[in-house]
Amino acid sequence: MKWFGNAACFILVQLLLVALQSSLWLQVFGEFPSPQFWIPGLVFWYLYRNAIENVFFVYVNVILLASSTILSMSLTLAILITIYTAVFYVKSRIYWSGPTFHMLCCGLSALVFPILHFGLSWALEPNPIHDPEIFYWIVSTLMTMLVALPAYKIFC
Numbered sequence: 639m640k641w642f643g644n645a646a647c648f649i650l651v652q653l654l655l656v657a658l659q660s661s662l663w664l665q666v667f668g669e670f671p672s673p674q675f676w677i678p679g680l681v682f683w684y685l686y687r688n689a690i691e692n693v694f695f696v697y698v699n700v701i702l703l704a705s706s707t708i709l710s711m712s713l714t715l716a717i718l719i720t721i722y723t724a725v726f727y728v729k730s731r732i733y734w735s736g737p738t739f740h741m742l743c744c745g746l747s748a749l750v751f752p753i754l755h756f757g758l759s760w761a762l763e764p765n766p767i768h769d770p771e772i773f774y775w776i777v778s779t780l781m782t783m784l785v786a787l788p789a790y791k792i793f794c
Contacts, residue, residue, distance in 0.1 A: 645691075649698055651792075652679050660706035671774045673781035674748050676703070678789035680718070681743045684725045692722055709755070713762060717754045721747050737790040744786035748779040 655675040663672040676699065683695045696718045704711050725743050733739065752775045759766040 645694075648679060648683060648695070648793075649702075652676055652699060653702055655679060656702050656706050671777040671781065673785045674751065674778060675782075675785060675789075677747050677751070677782050678740070678744050678786040679793065680721075681725060681740060681747055681786070682790065682793045684722055685729060685740065685743060696722060710763070713755070713758055716758055716762075717751060720754055721750055724750055737787055740790045741783050741786040744789075745779055745783040748782035749775070752778075 655678075659672050659675040680695070680699055684692055687695070696715070699718060700711055700714045703709065703714050707714070709717075725747060728743060728746060752770070756767050756770050
């Protein structure tokens with residue numbers, strides 16, 4: 639029962655973070671690149687939960703992101719599973735406890751997400767991305783790493 643309450647809290651926080659990124663950020667800051675607020679919660683779950691719980695949380699995040707993005711659910715699922723695999727690999731090769739490793743994995747995930755989106759878009763979609771916004775990707779990655787530090791304290 640405790641697990642369900644904890645998972646429900648994480649899902650609620652993820653929903654709020656997705657809404658913050660997709661709605662409120664645009665109203666306040668306009669077209670300035672937003673940090674991917676939902677990635678620190680996803681990475682925290684990846685780092686400190688087992689594989690079955692991670693797959694559950696990936697599916698929940700796909701559903702949460704589907705309501706606030708134009709990405710197809712299959713593309714989002716492929717990207718999040720690939721990011722999970724990358725974080726799992728980094729965790730199995732190098733790991734130290736604390737917020738700096740969480741920030742590193744958030745930065746890796748935020749950097750890999752648009753690259754995977756671009757690559758999988760060309761491989762899978764009939765109308766792929768034609769104009770990558772590299773400056774947006776870099777600024778978003780750096781800001782996501784900055785958001786990861788206070789997010790780590792909240793999730794602990």
